[in-house]
Amino acid sequence: MSGDEVLVGYDGSPDAALALEWALDEAGRSGRPVRLAYVFEWLTVTGWIGPGVAPGLWPDDAARRQVEELVQRAAADAARPGLTVTGEVYDGPPALVLQERSAQAGLLVLGTRGHGGFGGLLAGSTAVSVTAHAHCPVVVVRGNTGGRTRHVAVGVDGSEHSLLALGFAFEQAAARNVPLRVLRAWHVPAGQRAPSDPENQEAIRADRAELDEPLARWERAFPDVDVTVDVSEGSAAALLVAASRDAQLVVVGTRGRGGLAGMLLGSVSQQLLHHAHCPVAVVRER
Incomplete structure (x- = not known):
C-alpha cells in the first residue's frame, strides 16, 4: 500500500x-x-x-x-x-x-x-x-458535499495540533482555489466585562497577533490563497459548526489547548463529527 x-x-x-x-x-x-x-x-x-x-x-x-x-x-x-x-x-x-x-x-x-x-x-x-x-x-x-466555490474553514488556537490543521487547510484551499477562513475562539475572562470593553478588545487583538507568525509562514508557501481571520467570543465548537454551514470543508486538529494528554480526540473535533454541515478533516501528526 x-x-x-x-x-x-x-x-x-x-x-x-x-x-x-x-x-x-x-x-x-x-x-x-x-x-x-x-x-x-x-x-x-x-x-x-x-x-x-x-x-x-x-x-x-x-x-x-x-x-x-x-x-x-x-x-x-x-x-x-x-x-x-x-x-x-x-x-x-x-x-x-x-x-x-x-x-x-x-x-x-x-x-x-x-x-x-x-x-x-x-x-x-x-x-x-x-x-x-x-x-x-x-x-x-457528512452534510453538504457540494458548493465547490465555498471556502475552507479551519479552527486554530495556537496548539501544535491546530497548527498542523492550519497547514492542511492551506493545502486544501490552494488545491481547490477557494478562500481560507481561519477561526479562533476567545472567551471573556471570568468576572470581566463584555467583549466590547476596550481591555477585552486589546486581548482579542493580542490573540489575533499570536497567529501572525504561523499564518505568514503558510502564506509564503501559498501566496494565492485569500485568507481571512476571525477571532470571536464563544465556544470553539459552536463557532466551527456555524462556519461549516457555508464551507465545503472544515479542518481541525485532534486536540486543542487544554486537552488532556490521554484524550486522543478533543471535544471540538467530536462536536464537529456529530454536528458539522459539511465534511470534516481531523488532522494529526503521523
Whole structure:
C-alpha cells in the first residue's frame, strides 16, 4: 500500500458512496491513487472470529465472494482517466483494521455511518473511533458535499495540533482555489466585562497577533490563497459548526489547548463529527 494513497472505508452503504465520491474528487486534484477498503467482520455470539477458528463457525464462501464482487465492481465503476482506483477486502473489526491500514495511507476518508448504523446516531462509532486513532489525516464526509466555490474553514488556537490543521487547510484551499477562513475562539475572562470593553478588545487583538507568525509562514508557501481571520467570543465548537454551514470543508486538529494528554480526540473535533454541515478533516501528526 502506498503511503500517498487515499484510503476509503467502503461497505456499499449510501454514506460510503458519498465518501468515495469525495475521495475521487480529492484524488482528481492531487493525482493520488484511491483504494477502497471493505472490512469483512466475521461475528459469532462471542464476538469477532479470525483465522484459525474451527471451519464450521465460518459463514459459507458465498458471502465472501459477494463482498469481493461488490468492492471490485465499485472500484471499476469509479475508474476515471488518469486515476488509479483499486479495492481490497480485509478481515477483522472495522475500526481496528482501518486504523492499522491508515499507517500506510496519506489520507483516510469515511462516511458518517455504514450498514447497521442507527438513524439517531449522528456519527457512527467506527468513524469516531478511527478518527481518534488513525495515523494520517481523516476526512469524515457528512452534510453538504457540494458548493465547490465555498471556502475552507479551519479552527486554530495556537496548539501544535491546530497548527498542523492550519497547514492542511492551506493545502486544501490552494488545491481547490477557494478562500481560507481561519477561526479562533476567545472567551471573556471570568468576572470581566463584555467583549466590547476596550481591555477585552486589546486581548482579542493580542490573540489575533499570536497567529501572525504561523499564518505568514503558510502564506509564503501559498501566496494565492485569500485568507481571512476571525477571532470571536464563544465556544470553539459552536463557532466551527456555524462556519461549516457555508464551507465545503472544515479542518481541525485532534486536540486543542487544554486537552488532556490521554484524550486522543478533543471535544471540538467530536462536536464537529456529530454536528458539522459539511465534511470534516481531523488532522494529526503521523
